Amino acid sequence: MALGKDYATQECSIARALEVVGERWTLLVVRDAIYGVRRYNDFLVHLGIPRAVLSARLKALTEEGILDRRRYQESPPRDEYVVTERGIALWPALRALAVWGREHFMDRQLRAFRHVDCGTELGPYGECPACGTVVPVGDVVLVPGPGLDPEPADPVSRALLRPKRLLEPLVTESAPTGESVQPV
Amino acid sequence: MALGKDYATQECSIARALEVVGERWTLLVVRDAIYGVRRYNDFLVHLGIPRAVLSARLKALTEEGILDRRRYQESPPRDEYVVTERGIALWPALRALAVWGREHFMDRQLRAFRHVDCGTELGPYGECPACGTVVPVGDVVLVPGPGLDPEPADPVSRALLRPKRLLEPLVTESAPTGESVQPV
């Protein structure tokens, strides 16, 4: 989708990749999908993305085989978007971007990624320094760091305040009406 | 530049990175800079990018410390854009994108990256399988593969038909060599 008209003249697999995931928001959608976000509304509130753009991105990512749209209940028919192997394969690229962004543009660490087997923080290539192996995405735990807003507005960010294994579906506390919260 | 307005709400180093290099064309400019492209006109013809967009990207990348603009001759005053350490640090991300793009969307291999010391093709994380070390970008050779157009239109693509060490300034047919310029 990403403007194939021009990138197509490039004989380069980087350009080819960017045609697929180079558009605005796209990589953030994939990131969220790997974090376990699956529902339209969760993407919406977590990303703060316009609805029309989200619909377009989900559609394109599904067509490219990066997300898989599937029915998760029939009663009111509802679909969820689950990241595929092809989408999971973007993890090294996302991780490299995260390492670069943190190294060069962030003053504090927001989150860390740890190997679920031993708790060791992953190295720059997604490997576990203790075990000496590349850790599969499903064996990575996302743990919140000290620099994170302790009371974010959207339920997805709140769910991510607790350690979260990647790829596992995210459960948000969907509380429709009044209940106990807010000690100021 | 890259739409900080919205991504800024994201507490995430991936989003932060994409604010800097997530705009259209930006990562391809960085790729070319790592390949050794330094001159405005070489970027222009190799990327097929509109001049106004190229000017904006070079300016933004320079301001972010990813490129360094420096005078390489005085007679007609001419500047070149040289990739900095911060830009070189994007190499793992570019490489991960290239691996993903080739794996999932390309039928043939266009180029290969080899370790200059031993000629071994790099592994997915930019490591040399033979030497067992991560290869610094300056020790990588870009070699053309079989699927490449043998007679491309622009001089930059033609120059890249021969093996080319990364980071070394690219010399095109018409351009004189910048002999006095030495990296640090």
Place this chain on the structure above:
DNA sequence: ACCATCGGTTCGTTCATTGAACCAAGAGGT
């Protein structure tokens, strides 16, 4: 004097993004 090159800027058109409004199919309560 004339033309070419390099590195841009300017400008009108086209295309994508944005945000607000609207829509529709259940589900649940009264």
Place this chain on the structure above:
DNA sequence: ACCTCTTGGTTCAATGAACGAACCGATGGT
């Protein structure tokens, strides 16, 4: 039956970015 809420969208006018062609200015060559 009726009203209302939730979920997952679509539509639309306004804005902003990208595109491509034209133009510009400094310099060098003939």
